[in-house]
Amino acid sequence: MNAKHLRKLLDDVKSGKTSVADAVGALKAPPYQDVSFARVDSHRDLRCGFPEVIFGQGKTPVQVARIAKEILKHADKLLATRADRAAYTAVKKVLPKAKYHKVARAITYEKAPSKPSGKAILVVSAGTSDIPVAEEARVTAEIMGNKVETLFDVGVAGIHRLINNSPGIQAANVLIVVAGMEGALASVVGGMVARPVIAVPTSVGYGAAFGGITPLLAMLNSCAAGVTVVNIDNGFGAGYVASLINRTDEDR
Amino acid sequence: MNAKHLRKLLDDVKSGKTSVADAVGALKAPPYQDVSFARVDSHRDLRCGFPEVIFGQGKTPVQVARIAKEILKHADKLLATRADRAAYTAVKKVLPKAKYHKVARAITYEKAPSKPSGKAILVVSAGTSDIPVAEEARVTAEIMGNKVETLFDVGVAGIHRLINNSPGIQAANVLIVVAGMEGALASVVGGMVARPVIAVPTSVGYGAAFGGITPLLAMLNSCAAGVTVVNIDNGFGAGYVASLINRTDEDR
Amino acid sequence: MNAKHLRKLLDDVKSGKTSVADAVGALKAPPYQDVSFARVDSHRDLRCGFPEVIFGQGKTPVQVARIAKEILKHADKLLATRADRAAYTAVKKVLPKAKYHKVARAITYEKAPSKPSGKAILVVSAGTSDIPVAEEARVTAEIMGNKVETLFDVGVAGIHRLINNSPGIQAANVLIVVAGMEGALASVVGGMVARPVIAVPTSVGYGAAFGGITPLLAMLNSCAAGVTVVNIDNGFGAGYVASLINRTDEDR
Amino acid sequence: MNAKHLRKLLDDVKSGKTSVADAVGALKAPPYQDVSFARVDSHRDLRCGFPEVIFGQGKTPVQVARIAKEILKHADKLLATRADRAAYTAVKKVLPKAKYHKVARAITYEKAPSKPSGKAILVVSAGTSDIPVAEEARVTAEIMGNKVETLFDVGVAGIHRLINNSPGIQAANVLIVVAGMEGALASVVGGMVARPVIAVPTSVGYGAAFGGITPLLAMLNSCAAGVTVVNIDNGFGAGYVASLINRTDEDR
Amino acid sequence: MNAKHLRKLLDDVKSGKTSVADAVGALKAPPYQDVSFARVDSHRDLRCGFPEVIFGQGKTPVQVARIAKEILKHADKLLATRADRAAYTAVKKVLPKAKYHKVARAITYEKAPSKPSGKAILVVSAGTSDIPVAEEARVTAEIMGNKVETLFDVGVAGIHRLINNSPGIQAANVLIVVAGMEGALASVVGGMVARPVIAVPTSVGYGAAFGGITPLLAMLNSCAAGVTVVNIDNGFGAGYVASLINRTDEDR
Amino acid sequence: MNAKHLRKLLDDVKSGKTSVADAVGALKAPPYQDVSFARVDSHRDLRCGFPEVIFGQGKTPVQVARIAKEILKHADKLLATRADRAAYTAVKKVLPKAKYHKVARAITYEKAPSKPSGKAILVVSAGTSDIPVAEEARVTAEIMGNKVETLFDVGVAGIHRLINNSPGIQAANVLIVVAGMEGALASVVGGMVARPVIAVPTSVGYGAAFGGITPLLAMLNSCAAGVTVVNIDNGFGAGYVASLINRTDEDR
């Protein structure tokens, strides 16, 4: 409810079009649905440009399916992350056309297929083990209507693999760099482009990688200026932000 | 040097227009200038869209001035961050029109004034002590050609200060949120908008704020999906990324 | 044993009412019961206003039941936290009317039903996954004789959910705020009320949430002044302190 | 602005008593004063029961004095913490009757002397070096209208000093325990009373005390159930919460 | 090999009793037995006053039994810690009279029963869950020939349990204090006695106990001067050091 | 592709031996093979002196076997580390002569047996539990063509075991020291030799060993100057570097 809506409502109250009781109700009505164990944020699409996303971890398959159904009452698309196959099975019962992305551990559903925008998001990843996180980023950006390209297994220990792909890297509008271990890939890519780079540290590694703390710190200290960072293994967050950046004015 | 340039060069070698020796030279020539204590990256403007920025901390005033002059041989703008007044005095001798931004501790210089783009970057900060970092972000985004607005001292302990400004917050194209202590402001702002939010943790606070670790961690764990994070007190990085995001195609 | 008791005892010794041997015994008698593997603190009800509470984790069902029985020799109420169903089954054998609170993982028992006091404790929680900890707080405060209300799933990423409930929030006498991830909810609620807020960080989250360290630090650094903090996932502690605060003089 | 206020306003709009433009203004007016470098939260007294408090650290004496004056436009009392003598001198110029509390490093001012409430807050501290933090708690609680008693230098290495004072300890309505090093005092006091204990870890100690991390962690893990914790060296926070707890209904 | 032995050897070389080759050998001969996967330190009894102790964790039952047998070739006693029942079964096959201490998870064996020395070691523990570590300390000190007494479940939240036992506490020659959570017990006991206190932090606790880091830090910062600390859960180390301290000159 | 190669290629372009198209291709051809889930770095043998090594952890047996086959298309040797028996079974199907090293959890394969060089690498380890890491180092150095000797179970608590082996220790050309717990062995060995010592901290230990952080820090702070450190449990890295150091010029 912004200032314009408010003025309209008050005008309607003055003119009698809307009763005081109704106006009080409108001004107090909660923009969310209470589903006993959750309050589905039905305003989020309006407010943030995409409906609420289900974080599947720690929820039962039944809860995921229930919330999915609730979200689709007010939205056209659905994304559930960190969802295992059991959650997918439960969702499929209520949404037979829902898709499961195995590597990304994500469920998506669209009432109508969306056309990806003209400019591309590029997801770059360092090693084979970083692929699930990279895929989560890809699936997220795609369901949000973007054209997404990927460039996997191009870690800095063989820098020529990156250099060989520099035209593709420089063509992207937004870049997502996914890396574990020492996370150096974000700095190298960041130094090659004039576009925003979203770095995703992963928990890949062992010993002093400390479950992703090392690449997280390395990425925060990147000597390349265009790099921002999201939480460890947060492929979803990276895909989401990349999508917000990639949107053209018409998309809003 | 992309594929098109390479093909052109090789055609010239074949036709004799360019000698083999010249081609070897061209393919090997270092795209940087050696200034004894630094290699100024003269390609960066081309590659990253903005000339190299001087990180003033740990450099002598003479070094800052020397690098500043070198950068301006190949670029039209200059930004030096973490620069004290002594550095500014040294720079002013060689660049009389250089400006000093006291609160932001930054030096800027433009050969010709730039026109800010149509869409605005909004810098939001939580407390009075966060302002220097917020200002560094503002100065950076402005020298990079953006229209920048600010909304300072709107910490979450008085949430109405934020709510009251929500139209302004929702109008911004990119948002920078600067906060120390518990860094909650990033999550609240992130939940109010459909645009990318760049969170800058600051070292403001005491005790268990641990010099910025607490807001850094809080921002990385933001429950709002559109938030990415830069290093503690890194106002420059936030301004830089915001600028990359804010650019329209014509700017590139 | 306070000064009055001491004087009375010494008077009795002087007058011969109490023998020296008995007085030595009284002055030395341990105010606890030795149950081989535990010393049940039978004075605690007198000293701290509530009988000893059983921390079920790491105890066998038989041990829990045995201690439960011992406590009820000197007390009218029982609370066992972090108790699984096996512990409950064992307790039920000796206390058939004991209740099990599944989500809270708690066992309670009252010899006689207590009437909740007039003022309410409000338990607020950020996400669905924080509910078990919030429930532990609720069960604890209820068995200690308080009226408890709850407001779940109102995380700060949708700040309107909180704002919409501000009358209820402001009506509470004591507030418990349960949140994981970045823990920002405590600061926002703390800024809305003039009553004490007890913040409970939870281990909900992943990556740089570090099992609750992030919300713990955030809550300790809250920019709202009325916030104090208990250990990660310590719903019991929050409920207990809230109850001490909520007591009227008559309750003591 | 609660529901009652809203209804009244809308009724006035309907009846024409208030114009739509005025109502829009009232609904949008910011409840804070903009002082260029700060937004003084003039609603806080209403909302949180005490006017905004000045955190002096990192502010110039002139800024402290300026904000002090602004706060007193809407409030009857003033508290500035972490204020050095220079800040006091500046404040004294505009508020000649302001008091300086040297050990606590605090400035207070009251338009009219307040009568302390009947029940007492007890501030207990472990060592000589913890006194400044304990004093900050005392000054805070007193300016907020409480009767405060102190019991200093009763660390657990000489447990008899505590035991000897147990009647005084048990008589308090709220307790603040201030300790550095291993912070054990909070647990011992917590086990002696049936009232809430607010634990304040201090940065007193060396080596593995890590500037207060050790007592902070110890207090969070207190085996006594009635203990909550505030930030390291946060005497103000402890005094503030203790005061919220100590208030009788009439005070609100 | 001391100076006397050296002189004797050289005299023998001079007189021809010992060949140069043998002397070189003697001066180089390794004082240990090679058991393929381990070098049993057969000198340790002589050097350190007790034979090598088997740390069972990470060893197969067969390895434990094999090393046990090897140790007893040169020693009269055996101690294996962190040994599960499978290890005990394997040891029992080769040493039918070996004893298993279930709670302490330790195996002991003595060729001949030892008489405990006159002075007592007292093992004090805070909670029920600390008992396994306390028992490991007890078993270790007993197999090393000491009289050991125990005082379990006397945590500081009920300080009277400790005070009531102060005569027993003050009578001990060496004290071992075992505690998890905030580890305050070590400081309180340390302040009650004029004898060395060995503090053993345990991994008992949750959340910000961080697997024993909190009591470890608290014990290292004890405000009582006679306290030293061993590793988390290291009951063996505490029992071993207590035994070294408790020995009379005759024992050496 | 170095300068010599480049000149040769350009000469061939000039003379017409190589077409422009082919030269562009050669200059752009990726020096790696794309195997869907991995880009095998077929240049690494040329560039780094040993083919790419398979890090088995987190890869399926089928993936390990598939990459193994790919690597051997361009190399004569194979090493797979952190490989379980299932991976070995899969590799054996495609490479019947592959060897499995159980303790080291490594798979090796050589088209033709290599002759170890004259100088020896010595692997020293502190305890029985450190042997798997030490063995990984040994297997790595051997497959890379080195003579390797081992000296296991010589921890510093029995310093004579080390002193007795000092001739062997001093004869080595490169030393690898593998130790957990306090990691002191690296310093002691480092002080005995005039050759490089590569220290490998292991995750062996408990409590305040923190999964290898303690020996890692200790080794980084070694008071002996010739010590460098690799990641926790990284026997492979130590063997690899030792091999690079041990190579004679002829090997390169």
Add this chain to the structure above:
Amino acid sequence: MNAKHLRKLLDDVKSGKTSVADAVGALKAPPYQDVSFARVDSHRDLRCGFPEVIFGQGKTPVQVARIAKEILKHADKLLATRADRAAYTAVKKVLPKAKYHKVARAITYEKAPSKPSGKAILVVSAGTSDIPVAEEARVTAEIMGNKVETLFDVGVAGIHRLINNSPGIQAANVLIVVAGMEGALASVVGGMVARPVIAVPTSVGYGAAFGGITPLLAMLNSCAAGVTVVNIDNGFGAGYVASLINRTDEDR
């Protein structure tokens, strides 16, 4: 006050020798002296075998002198640690015969010279920079009546320096090992003796020594069993405990 004292007092009450009022007084009299900013623990000599020690850091010279005088009312000896020359000057005014130990930064005073006991405490230190901490341990143990020997600068990088001193090391009754950097000295010495070793980590070192955390962790994880640890730089604590251990029964 033990059971014997209590019985005597009660008998006197019964017989009328002591009035009830006096008995109440005796049972309640605080065993400490209140000096406004400190409660001097006048019972500590009786309870812990040595009078209260002044920790000079953070106290003004006047405070140190004032407490010193108070302590000597009930004790024959004085020790003040972390005392600078200004503190000494202040103490000297009231105690002209007080001694200052410059390297150890300690003040001592004895009413009558004590005779050191027969057995020796040996203080071993690793490097030149560790000497101040080692000296604090020496001064402490000496003022407590012990014979103390020192062996400085024998770090493990030159293990022969230790081996050459092994007879002296083995002759000591208690050992204090002071070391920074990797702290390996404690393990090596611990493996050479059958007596208790008190390890003192120092803040000597740089980088990953983290102000003493590294040697602290290393010492806690010592592979030698007879090692216990005190806080970083806590030479006083080590000297104090060593003294408690070294006492013969006659000393008590």
Add this chain to the structure above:
Amino acid sequence: MNAKHLRKLLDDVKSGKTSVADAVGALKAPPYQDVSFARVDSHRDLRCGFPEVIFGQGKTPVQVARIAKEILKHADKLLATRADRAAYTAVKKVLPKAKYHKVARAITYEKAPSKPSGKAILVVSAGTSDIPVAEEARVTAEIMGNKVETLFDVGVAGIHRLINNSPGIQAANVLIVVAGMEGALASVVGGMVARPVIAVPTSVGYGAAFGGITPLLAMLNSCAAGVTVVNIDNGFGAGYVASLINRTDEDR
């Protein structure tokens, strides 16, 4: 004293050339010089290939000069690191030809100039601020007789600066990579060469660089296999190890 020396001594004892008393003396004589505050390790040159090095930090100029003189009694070269100009002035008085390396903060002295070996050590550094550490590495390697080359300011944000220098990088026999911030340079260089890379993290950076922890962790987790790591800012250690690696057999 190695086996050869020992045999010779025993032969001399047998033949009567050396008396038993002398042999006992020789076998017991301490291979170090006692200089009151230090034991100069006069055997180190023999044992480790280079005389003891003076770590200047924390030593007075007089101490540095005194130890320098002592070292040169048994050695031909001198190196003092972390030495300020005052230390140099003191050393110059006793060694007029000593050299001071200002950037590296090191003092060197050679009785006779050494000829650098044929193969080169290359020191690579990331930024201008890393140069002092890089210079310390260079000075160390040079005084140890090596040819050293440098390549400064080639951080990964401008990867072409590195690629352009790849022939020089690949020609080095040993590489030292010095970098702060995210330390990615070590991984990139490590992937370009077949020679050992010694990585030196520096304390350059701010915020989440944590004084060098971030590059330290990043380097330990390098995805390039030939990388080992030394302590933060430890240029000396890197130069020392590089020198040990670079030595040919003739040098030993």
